[in-house]
Amino acid sequence: MRILPILVIAIGVLAATPTLADAPPDPLKNLPLDDVRIEGGFWYPRLEVVRTATIPHLLAMCESTGRLGNFDKAAGVVEGAHEGWFFNDSDVYKAIEAAAYALVIKRDRTLETEMDALINRIAAAQQPDGYLNTFVTLTDDPQEQRWGNLRVRHELYCAGHLLEAGIAYHEATGKRKLLDVALRLIELIDREFGPDGRAAPPGHEEIELALVKLYDRTNERKHLDLARFFVEQRGRHAQRESWGMYCQDHAPVREHDQIVGHAVRATYLYSALADLAARVEEPGYVAAMQRIWDDTTRRKMYITGGIGPSSHNEGFTEPFDLPNDSAYAETCAAIGLAFWNHRLNLLHADARYADMVERVLYNGALAGIALDGERFFYTNPLGSIGNHHRKEWYECACCPPNIARFLLSLGRYVYARSERVIYVNQYVESTTGLNVGEIEVELRQETDYPWNDRVELTVESKWPTEFTICVRKPGWCRSMTIEVDGEPLADVTPQRGYIPITRRWKREDIIALQFAMPVERMRADPHVAANVGRIALQRGPLIYCLEDVDNDEHARNITLPCDAELSTKHMPDLLGGVTVIRGSGRKASTTVPDTLYFPAALCAPVDFTAIPYYAWDNRTAGGMTIWIPETSAMSLSTSDAP
Numbered sequence: 158m159r160i161l162p163i164l165v166i167a168i169g170v171l172a173a174t175p176t177l178a179d180a181p182p183d184p185l186k187n188l189p190l191d192d193v194r195i196e197g198g199f200w201y202p203r204l205e206v207v208r209t210a211t212i213p214h215l216l217a218m219c220e221s222t223g224r225l226g227n228f229d230k231a232a233g234v235v236e237g238a239h240e241g242w243f244f245n246d247s248d249v250y251k252a253i254e255a256a257a258y259a260l261v262i263k264r265d266r267t268l269e270t271e272m273d274a275l276i277n278r279i280a281a282a283q284q285p286d287g288y289l290n291t292f293v294t295l296t297d298d299p300q301e302q303r304w305g306n307l308r309v310r311h312e313l314y315c316a317g318h319l320l321e322a323g324i325a326y327h328e329a330t331g332k333r334k335l336l337d338v339a340l341r342l343i344e345l346i347d348r349e350f351g352p353d354g355r356a357a358p359p360g361h362e363e364i365e366l367a368l369v370k371l372y373d374r375t376n377e378r379k380h381l382d383l384a385r386f387f388v389e390q391r392g393r394h395a396q397r398e399s400w401g402m403y404c405q406d407h408a409p410v411r412e413h414d415q416i417v418g419h420a421v422r423a424t425y426l427y428s429a430l431a432d433l434a435a436r437v438e439e440p441g442y443v444a445a446m447q448r449i450w451d452d453t454t455r456r457k458m459y460i461t462g463g464i465g466p467s468s469h470n471e472g473f474t475e476p477f478d479l480p481n482d483s484a485y486a487e488t489c490a491a492i493g494l495a496f497w498n499h500r501l502n503l504l505h506a507d508a509r510y511a512d513m514v515e516r517v518l519y520n521g522a523l524a525g526i527a528l529d530g531e532r533f534f535y536t537n538p539l540g541s542i543g544n545h546h547r548k549e550w551y552e553c554a555c556c557p558p559n560i561a562r563f564l565l566s567l568g569r570y571v572y573a574r575s576e577r578v579i580y581v582n583q584y585v586e587s588t589t590g591l592n593v594g595e596i597e598v599e600l601r602q603e604t605d606y607p608w609n610d611r612v613e614l615t616v617e618s619k620w621p622t623e624f625t626i627c628v629r630k631p632g633w634c635r636s637m638t639i640e641v642d643g644e645p646l647a648d649v650t651p652q653r654g655y656i657p658i659t660r661r662w663k664r665e666d667i668i669a670l671q672f673a674m675p676v677e678r679m680r681a682d683p684h685v686a687a688n689v690g691r692i693a694l695q696r697g698p699l700i701y702c703l704e705d706v707d708n709d710e711h712a713r714n715i716t717l718p719c720d721a722e723l724s725t726k727h728m729p730d731l732l733g734g735v736t737v738i739r740g741s742g743r744k745a746s747t748t749v750p751d752t753l754y755f756p757a758a759l760c761a762p763v764d765f766t767a768i769p770y771y772a773w774d775n776r777t778a779g780g781m782t783i784w785i786p787e788t789s790a791m792s793l794s795t796s797d798a799p
Contacts, residue, residue: 184435185503185573193568198586208259210530211561215252218550227291232281239295244311250318251558257325258565276335287341308360308400317364358390365429411441415452420465420472424493431500462517465490477684481540488525488556491517492563508654511582512632519698523771525560533557540782577624596622607697608736610674616666627655640669676723691784701767705779716743717785738767
């Protein structure tokens, strides 16, 4: 097949990009999760694995590691000291939230009964005034410890996850018990913090997101005001010490001009900022996010959508510092990047943010969970000498339940809407129903994307009615064709990344999309020292890697000359069904003699196979690399050095 010329990575589009100031005034709306049914294609079997294997695994691990037992101890049901990290409550809450989304997908009475019993254990641990945090409750002097170390203790972070779980479980089942537990705690926090109370933000952002969700359901302004209060406390140190860049506490949020510190905290903060900007008039929030988004996508993000290169702070360092083998790239950070970009897409109706969600979804986040749903990556390097493997659990286990709740809520990311416009943001085999004006409309996607380059959208309108469907032209796609009922669409010029199709829709109208989906050779900005002289392979939204098991144990000393022929083949029996890239490269010996100078090694032809990055380390352990050397000299160095 024809291979397009080498590209420089342009994840954040550098030219002719609309600015946030050009955004439409009215934010888009999510469709409710239970209004989107994912029925087949790439995603349905993966969600079934998460629903049937990951959820039971999470609950079993929360039990066996003492996370659930902490609630029993705090309730006085059993005696004993707190087990594990001071934020372990949050892992339980995220597991419940994931289970709630699983119940939306399929009502499972056994799972629901198990959740109800678990919720009873949590409720029993709540203190009479509404306080709930097992670590603090189980200390020697719990009253003295409350809110005593907000920078470190994660009390507000845990409270936020409790509230999100309560909202999700109530929406899934109609049951209020966990939500009422969360509301009692939120009322206590509202009395404790604010202009007349404690003037400090959470050390780890999260409660802000939950409070906005609560506001959207109650329309009680105090919940939105509390979220904004916490955001506004960042960088204000009149009554306390500064917590610095690590906690995004170095300056007021309107003054932020680059992404710094702990990567998960940063993306959760800016997700909250986007939420607030959609609900309050605050141009300073929007301008700050423009600067931070540009810094993130142009200077500090991996090609996989991973962020945060450093294990030292679980976050950011200098611009273009993007090592491969030592990349931290926490799974939760990639998920946070998707959260933020999804909210920016809703705020600005701009497809470049949906492009970012797609990049994370198929690469940086999906790599965080094994195909069996029971092993996980906490960190996601872009290269390995064979010493990085998935685990069943982690002492700090934030990532396993986070990837579960993210994937099981995928339906939220597929579509968005305004009054008479439907936006197709992700190409996922699915069906959704909604009203346009007073007319019922059903939209059905049929596709084998990302393996296949074709998507069919069937529009079912109960009565003929005029409205607009905006289909996203993926950022990776150079050209696409669109047919409506077999007739080519004359104008496929994107507007803010979408092609709008306005017509009087009737029953069984079909939109057929065809994407050009060749293999692309991708090159990094030359400031990224680790990738000088290397290229990566991308097809559609997927980033590919070489793994030892497919390449005679020599994945890391294959070179890929610029004239190498590449082809693709779908392998239905490999790794759950994947399309691989095959080609002919060169292989040189990487043995270096014990001498300062030596003859150049002769390079022999070698065939290679590349697999999607998300699927690596699901078979025999071994080496892996995304960034492939172009010359044999590069194969003598590590992937973290030029």
